[in-house]
Structures are given as C-alpha cells and as structure tokens.
Amino acid sequence: MDLGLERIQKLLSILGNPQEQLKVIHVAGTNGKGSVCAYTASVLRxxxxxxxxxxxPHLIEPQDSIYINDGPVSKEEYDRTLLYVERVNNDQQLFASSFERLVATSLLIFVxxxxxxxxxxxxxxxxxxxxNVFKHPKMTIITSIGWDHATILGGSMESIAQAKAGIIKPHCPVVLAPQDESDISNTLVQQxxxxxxxxxxxxxxxQRKEEGEGDYRLELDEHIYDYSVPLRGDYQRANSATxxxxxxxxxDLGDIQFTDKQLQEGIAKTYWPGRLEQIPSTILKGGQKLPSILVDGAHNAPATRALRKYLDDTMDSKQQQQQQQQQKKSIIWIIGVTTGKDIKEMLQILLRPQDSIFAVPFSQPVGMPWIESVSPQEIKDIADKLLVKDVKTFGNLKSCLQALPNNDLNYKVVICGSLYLVADFYRFLNENKK
Structure with a gap:
C-alpha cells in the first residue's frame, strides 16, 4: 500500500480544493472511530x-461510505461524481489510489x-x-489506539500512536479518548x-447503577450529563464520552448550540450497524430458519477482547438467572479475516473449550483491490495448532449458514473477524429473506 498525500493533494487542487470549503471534525484511532462519528453526526442532526x-470501509455498497444527513448519498450522484474524479485523475496522470479517489469524491459531494x-x-x-488534507479542521478526535496495521504504521505502539496523532493541527482543538497504555496518551499529548x-x-x-446497560453518566466541567446509548458494549462508555x-x-467555543435534552435525544438516536448487533431469527426463502445471530466487525485484538467481554458479561448474567443450566452455552464462531491480521491472538481471545469455528472467506470489496480474505484453511490450520476440537471450513458464507444446527437452544452464533464478512451477511439477508 503506497501511502502519501502528494497524489490526493494534486487531485484536490485540480478539483478546486473542496476540503478548504468545509467545516470538518476529523476522527482517527484504531477502534471506536465509526461509533464516535455516528454519535457526533446524530447529535448535529x-x-x-x-x-x-x-x-x-463501506458496508454494503461503495456509496455507503458517504452519508448526507440521514442516509447514504444516492448511487446516481455517487457514480456521477466518482466518474468525474476518475476522469480528472486519468487525464492528469495522477495515479491516485482507489481510496484517494473515494475521498476526493466524498469531498466534492459534501461541497x-x-x-x-x-x-x-x-x-x-x-x-x-x-x-489528512484539512489545514484547519474545527476539531480533531483520536479514539482508542491498539495494535493494528503494525507493518504499515511502523511496528510499535509508539509509531502507531504517532501516525494517528498526525491529524492534530496547530492551534486546532483535539479530543483524546481514554487509552489502555499511558505511553500512548503521552505520545498524543506531546504532539x-x-x-x-x-x-x-x-x-x-x-454506568448508572440504578439503570440498565447503556445508561451512562458523564461528569464534565462540573456538570453531570445523564444519557442512554442504543449501541451495545462496555467500550461505548468511552466512545460516547469522547x-x-x-x-x-x-x-463552549460557540460553534454550535444545544440543550442537554437535545444532546440526550441525539445520542439515543444513533445507529451504527455491524457492531454488537443482534439479528433476530429469520425465515429465509425455501423455508430455512436462520437462528438469531450476533454480528460484530471485531477485526483485531482490542476489538475481539471487547467482543469476548460483552459475551462473557451477557451470557454469565443469563446463566445466573437460569440456575438449572448445567453447562455453559457454546458459541459457533463464523469467522472471516483480512490478510495481515493476527489470527492466532484473535482466536486465543475469543475461544472457549466448548466453542466451534466455521471458517469462511468474504467476497472481494468493491473498489478495494488491496483487501484480501484469508483462506478458511489458514484459519483452520491456526485453530488446529491451538487444539480447537471443532473447526469446519466453507467455500462461502451461504453454505456456512446452511450448515448451522437446527437446535438453537444450546449454542449462540457470532459472526466476526471483519466488517467485510458482516457486509456479506447483510447482503445475504437482503437477498434471501422470505
């Protein structure tokens, strides 16, 4: 992957520098970027x-990356704008990457x-x-930083943190989310x-003790904000607070005005698919019953650790309410992973002795030729070395879903490993719902 700003800057210059005409909140980090963006946009709306x-990446279709108010930009506008950007790129022989062309397309559409x-x-x-083409963003935000893309970003936590800190601009306010390691916070603060x-x-x-999951209290500048979030997972305490x-x-800077009630309502309306989202049991075309499935885009160690904690918390709670249950419910993990990820560490975090693995590939994401799916056999080979007893491989997600057991009382199904796999699952549902 050839990172750098020269190509995108030349392309945007020819396009009239749309990035300079926008009031921008720029968000970096390893985990939590998407939900922080979603919370922020929801309150602004x-x-x-x-x-x-x-x-x-986009979830279902390429235009999903670009939202205007409450939904993705239309396919027609996306295709028309992208075609123009690609024509400029080709005519000027800039050799901008597909992601750079996507960014330029989004900025033109926003303008x-x-x-x-x-x-x-x-x-x-x-x-x-x-x-990272904004000279004067209104605000930058850096979410939780973890071990990911290490081969590209320098191979150490410090170099990863320094790369994320690269969006900080002179005299521009920056919000720094809680970090697991003090060295990471120090690197961000120093920059x-x-x-x-x-x-x-x-x-x-x-957590508000008298309330349920997702009911939070934030003490900020001697003021107390009580609010509820619709997104699951303990890490939303940090994401929502950020x-x-x-x-x-x-x-406080005078850029926006809102009441506490408007803040509460905006946070409560946030929707961010594919993150600890429980999809209810579904009847498919042909009569197949699909069990309830938890989908999560966890694709690295910090995210899988958060996923495992969520499952442990929720499953243990239910088992305490059902004293007659003699053994823990097993999990069938439907896993597809992008090349370059630490599959061994992910599996070590996720798996328990009674669990099973259904290893699958995901389809090639449109416009992202640099993304490759790990072969199911590679996942199996790693799982075998970890002495996982029940590992199956499948050529695609459809055949995997068809192989799920009919009795869904004794197991839980979780799809994870990559948002690209989650996207495949949503496409499958859209195409096969009865």
Missing part, C-alpha cells in the same frame, strides 16, 4: 444541522450539498492517510503540545 459523514458540518473518519493511520493544539483528555462515562466531550467543547 438533532440540531437540524445539515451533516455529511465519511466512514470507510455540492452545502453542508453545515462534515464528520470525517480516517482510513488508515493518520499522518499519510488520504483524509498536541508541540503544535500548540488545545486538548482535552476524555474520562469514561460511568463524542460528547467534543460536542460540549464545540458548544
């Missing part, structure tokens, strides 16, 4: 502001819609990522201080 949002705000997610890293960028260190929200800290700061 609650204020009746027009909002563009860029997230990658054409005359938006109040744009929430922009980094693709990979930060310093040399194609989204902010070096650039005279004011920064805020986020404190995780706390988004709210940024929004409150923008309010």
């Amino acid at each position: 609650q204020l009746d502001l027009t909002v563009g949002r860029f997230n990658s 054409n819609h005359t938006l109040d705000w744009v929430v922009m997610e980094v693709g990979l890293g930060g310093t040399l990522d194609a989204t 902010a201080m070096k650039l005279n960028a004011p920064f805020k260190l986020v404190k995780e929200a706390k 988004a709210i800290t940024g929004l409150i700061w923008l309010r």
Whole structure:
C-alpha cells in the first residue's frame, strides 16, 4: 500500500480544493472511530444541522461510505461524481489510489450539498492517510489506539500512536479518548503540545447503577450529563464520552448550540450497524430458519477482547438467572479475516473449550483491490495448532449458514473477524429473506 498525500493533494487542487470549503471534525484511532462519528453526526442532526459523514470501509455498497444527513448519498450522484474524479485523475496522470479517489469524491459531494458540518473518519493511520488534507479542521478526535496495521504504521505502539496523532493541527482543538497504555496518551499529548493544539483528555462515562446497560453518566466541567446509548458494549462508555466531550467543547467555543435534552435525544438516536448487533431469527426463502445471530466487525485484538467481554458479561448474567443450566452455552464462531491480521491472538481471545469455528472467506470489496480474505484453511490450520476440537471450513458464507444446527437452544452464533464478512451477511439477508 503506497501511502502519501502528494497524489490526493494534486487531485484536490485540480478539483478546486473542496476540503478548504468545509467545516470538518476529523476522527482517527484504531477502534471506536465509526461509533464516535455516528454519535457526533446524530447529535448535529438533532440540531437540524445539515451533516455529511465519511466512514470507510463501506458496508454494503461503495456509496455507503458517504452519508448526507440521514442516509447514504444516492448511487446516481455517487457514480456521477466518482466518474468525474476518475476522469480528472486519468487525464492528469495522477495515479491516485482507489481510496484517494473515494475521498476526493466524498469531498466534492459534501461541497455540492452545502453542508453545515462534515464528520470525517480516517482510513488508515493518520499522518499519510488520504483524509489528512484539512489545514484547519474545527476539531480533531483520536479514539482508542491498539495494535493494528503494525507493518504499515511502523511496528510499535509508539509509531502507531504517532501516525494517528498526525491529524492534530496547530492551534486546532483535539479530543483524546481514554487509552489502555499511558505511553500512548503521552505520545498524543506531546504532539498536541508541540503544535500548540488545545486538548482535552476524555474520562469514561460511568454506568448508572440504578439503570440498565447503556445508561451512562458523564461528569464534565462540573456538570453531570445523564444519557442512554442504543449501541451495545462496555467500550461505548468511552466512545460516547469522547463524542460528547467534543460536542460540549464545540458548544463552549460557540460553534454550535444545544440543550442537554437535545444532546440526550441525539445520542439515543444513533445507529451504527455491524457492531454488537443482534439479528433476530429469520425465515429465509425455501423455508430455512436462520437462528438469531450476533454480528460484530471485531477485526483485531482490542476489538475481539471487547467482543469476548460483552459475551462473557451477557451470557454469565443469563446463566445466573437460569440456575438449572448445567453447562455453559457454546458459541459457533463464523469467522472471516483480512490478510495481515493476527489470527492466532484473535482466536486465543475469543475461544472457549466448548466453542466451534466455521471458517469462511468474504467476497472481494468493491473498489478495494488491496483487501484480501484469508483462506478458511489458514484459519483452520491456526485453530488446529491451538487444539480447537471443532473447526469446519466453507467455500462461502451461504453454505456456512446452511450448515448451522437446527437446535438453537444450546449454542449462540457470532459472526466476526471483519466488517467485510458482516457486509456479506447483510447482503445475504437482503437477498434471501422470505
């Protein structure tokens, strides 16, 4: 992968530098970027502001990466704009990558819609990522940083953190999410201080003891914010707090105005698919019954650790309520992984002795030739070395789903390993629902 800003900057210059015409919140990090973007955009929409949002990779179709207000841009507008960008790229022989062309397309579309705000997610890293073209973003946000893309970003946690910190701009406010390692926080803070960028260190929200999962309390600047999130997972305490800290700061700076109630309502309306999303049991064409399936895009060690914790918390809680159950419910893991990931570590985190693995490939994502799916046999080989007793391989997701046992009382099904696999599952549902 050839990272760098020269090509995208030349392309945007020819296109009229649309990035300079936008009011941008730029978000980097390893995990939590997407949900922080979703929370932020949802609150801005609650204020009746027009909002563009860029997230990658796309989920179902390429245009899903580009949101205008409450939904993806139309396929017609996406195709038309992308064709124009590609024509400029080819005519000028810029050799911009497909991701760089996607970023340029999104920025042109955002300018054409005359938006109040744009929430922009980094693709990979930060310093040399194609989204890092904003000289004066209104705010930058860096979410949780973990071990991912290490071969590209330098091979150490410090180099990964430095790459993420590359989106920090001189004198631009930066919100820094809680980090698992103090060295990571120190690296981010040092970069902010070096650039005279004011920064805020986020404190995780706390669970409101008298309420249920997802009901949080955040103490910020001597004010208490009580709110509920629709997204599952304990890590949403940090993600939601990060988004709210940024929004409150923008309010203090005079860039937006909102009440506590508007904040609560905007957070509560947030939707972010493919992250700890429980899909109910479904009857498919032909009469096949698909059991309820938990889908999650966990694709690295920190994300799989969070997924495992969520399952342990929820399954243990249910088993305490059902004292008669003698053994723990097993999990069938439907797993597809992108090349370059540490599959061994992911499996070690996820698996318990009673679990099974259904290893599958995912389909090639449109417009992303650099993405490759690990072969199911490679996943099996690694699982065998870990002495996993029940491992099956499948040529595609459809055959895998058809092989699920009929009795869904004694096991739970989880799809994870890659958002590309999650996307395949959503496509399968859309095409095969009765």
